[in-house]
Amino acid sequence: MNHRYVLPLLLLSAAACNRKPFFQPDARLAYTTPLPPDADSALVTAGRHYQRGPLGRFVLGPHYRRAWAEPVMLPVLRPAQLAPGGLTFVKMGGGFQTTSLTMADSAGRSYAVRTIDKNPEKTLPKVLRATFVYGAVRDATSAAMPYGAFVVPPLAQAAGVPHTSPHPYYVRPDETGLGPGSERFQGRVVLVERKYEGKANIDGPVAGATDLDETEDVLPARYHNQRDQLDGAAFVRARLLDLWLGDWDRHEGQWSWAGYAQPSRQRLWKPVPQDRDQVFFRFDDGWASWVISKLVGKFRTFGPRYESIEGYTRNARFIDSRALPAVPRATYLATAHELQQRLTDAVIEQAVRQGLPPAVYAYEGPRMAAALKARRARLPAVANAFYRLQAEEVTVAGTDEKERFVVERRNDTATVVSVYSLEKIPAGQAQGRLLYRRRFNPRETKTVRLHGLEGKDEFLVSGRVRRSPFIDIYGGPHEDLVRDSSRVAGLRKRTRFFDTARNNELYGGPETKNKTAHNVLSHAFDRDGSGR
Template sequence: MISRYALPFLLLTTVGCARQTFFQPDARPDASALRPGADSARVTAGRHYRRGALGRALLGRHHRPAWVRPVTLPVLDPATTIPGGLRAGKVGGGFQTISMTVVGADGRGYALRSVDKDPYRTLPKVLRHTFVLNLVRDATAAGHPYGAFVVPPLAEAAGLHHTNPRAYYVRNDETGLGPASERYRGRVVLLEEKLEGRQNIAGRLPGANELEESDNMLAERYQSPKHRIDEATFLRARLLDLWLGDWDRHEGQWTWAAYPQADGRTRWEPVPQDRDQVFFRFDDGLISWLASKAVAKFRTFGPRYQSIEGYTRNSRYIDEHVLTELDRAAYMSTARDLQRRLTDAVIEQAVRQGLPREVYAQEGPQMIAALRARRDQLPQAAADYYTLRAREVLVAGTDADERFVVERLTDSTTVVSVYEIDPPAKRADSLLYRRVFNPTDTHQVLLHGLKGDDVFELRGSVRRSPLISIYGGPDEDQVRDASRVAGLRHMTRFYDTSRNNDLEPAPELKDKTSHGVESHAFDRDGSGR
């Protein structure tokens, strides 16, 4: 066993200081010139990830065989790859990948980004020239270079929106990508249609009239009750993420398609993007195993699910703000439906179609077997995911006036409903939200009124109930708590400023108002997480 004192020395002697020439100079192992007009080339995604026996034992085998395996890929020709050709657009600002937008003759955008990554700029400056940079760079091999290409048929079978990425080699003398040409030369790249911005809707998302990033979509959702999120589709997408072992699904990995409804409302449907971390394999070396214990989000894809909490840590914010209304039955029925859709034939076709022929030969059957095993366990993964999401649930209103009703009906049933109040229409309140909570699953429900003059009503007498925490928001709010939880006190708590609110004293109500406005803080876009 390696002692904790010997490990730092072993790290230093194994990986040394930051290597100045870490990356392969060209994806083609053969240094000879590529003949003019060649439409394919023999390439490797990353020969620099090759390690000897000691390196694999310490750093992990990861997906090194796929990175170093020579494969045949088409050559990117900006003039002919897409009918009508591609012209260079805006260069992206990604910290790890080389990225830019290229535009087709019809005005539609495509993302062109390197398959390999360089995390140099993600590290603090003090670490950028140490062995730590070597370790972090090497960890790129934990991601599968061709994993993203397996996903589209699986997403299609699951009934989800998806892009259709393709892999290319960029010639080492390419000039057709404008000033950015030099940055792409000699690299393996991914080209996929961009599903963001109104110009990219036509022919791709029939019926949609907008494509927005998560922060813009949530801004609309919290501003007006006329905007609703398609939670059922988002849950389906998140269960697919778990199945694929895709742990990096934060709010920046989604765009949202807006579908106008007959009643004048808008339904927002999720569009998953950036499948860089599917089939992630990390904890198969001494150092990477230790790192996986320290960083819970680095969960490995295999025949068994690892920590559901780890798989979903990066997505905590978007999960909390979108998955608010669905109950356990919805999670389980969605998992069973995915099992029916993701047949053995669908899985095999996706893996055969997505992996280069040479990579499929060395690992395709194992990937298929792992996907089948995980599919069979999907209901249990969904149950664990529900348990995690149900512990504490956010129920947010909008900037309009709303009425929140909490009914403590039985020891296992607490119903939370939210109604729209629309005085100008002089009509009855309309239901915006309803969910039944069981205190066995849910410890706390957070009610956020946001702006508007909101009303909070609680009733019912029980022995057990979730804690109800009310955040009134900056406008005038009313709280009427006629509920009782036997043997417990203050199972309702109200957070707001001391003024301009109407509270009736009640045994369960704990007045947590203060002179400050800290209770009005609400993270609408993920910037405060």
């Protein structure tokens, strides 16, 4: 970006956000008049404070301001009547922007209560919270469709993706049934939905599962033993649905996982998407917001055409790399074609009409439905682009148990990576159960990273070819064996071994580059997204 544009951008943004930051005092329009105790509904706005004059709309963009300020009739939240036995407070939650809490019914089933509006104060350094920067960041909430999450359930159902079923409510200004943090929700519009986390919540879309956990618990189990595996094909389906909806905020914390028992005492974890706050995002329709969208790649706008696939998937890089390493291109494309058949015009039109309040549907519904239909037509091309993005660098990780990684450089278009268990090998067999296999084409894949993790692992590399991906071997903290007899034409060595300099058996060849060192940095592997 040319620096001569920076000062005018800052000045215009300051002018557009020159009002003191505030939130509507109460979602109800007639909030100065007491709400009758027996009121079942109320006329409210999700966020009329996002209204802007001509300059604000020009600089920051119209976004979904009209939908935020549109008066809609919503039911009044009554925690004591929302489920059998009522709902009782469990704990406060929420990230940096959303205010949320967990409640439970008499059967122990969990429910999330989240404010639809957000407060970005905690995302900024304290020195900026009293400046126009806070106002500008807060204003960006209007780029989200406030009722978008309510459109998703019928679409996810048709797509074959597990889903929650959120509902909007208005919280009375005198409501105290939400626990010690009730005042943080009073007078606000909230979303209430079942939470699919923990065994007590195994029913509905996850019926038949034996376990139900969050990513931070599932991934460590996956890397600890060979029993737990992630369902990559199901994850591709869920991620293509994300892309179709323009949902760019799909980091590892946005997923639960349902575990299903498999033969031979295995457990397959299927993804359960959560939190649809950013579907149908509309951001680049103002001068300043357009510039910001070019600088911040993840802020992708929903419309008839797809913007940057890399941008849509930036927040999900970690979980994508952990869940998709075994999935071939054919699965991406077959899933895209199947979704095209499932997501019919009738499904789209019904979902949009029943998800949006009537007053909002009148001007947003036809536009949203038309965009979904146009994006549906491009799903195979999007699936191919998503596959190519994931195929550039692939991480193949073992477990803390013993494995054998077999790399066969078969020809110039096929390098096959297989992983076998070395635990309890049946009599008469050289190696145990096949855990992983995928064929890599060097035109698509630059690097395959093999992580042995703990346990005494073996890495066997063979084949003579002209082209092949780099094979980076990370043995892990225990003694490992590497045997490389391969040969790839060219001067650059295509097998690289990263480990400590001692306590390993390395039988290299002309293709092997020894990258061992006198430290344990090569043993680092982020198992759950925490960076550790």
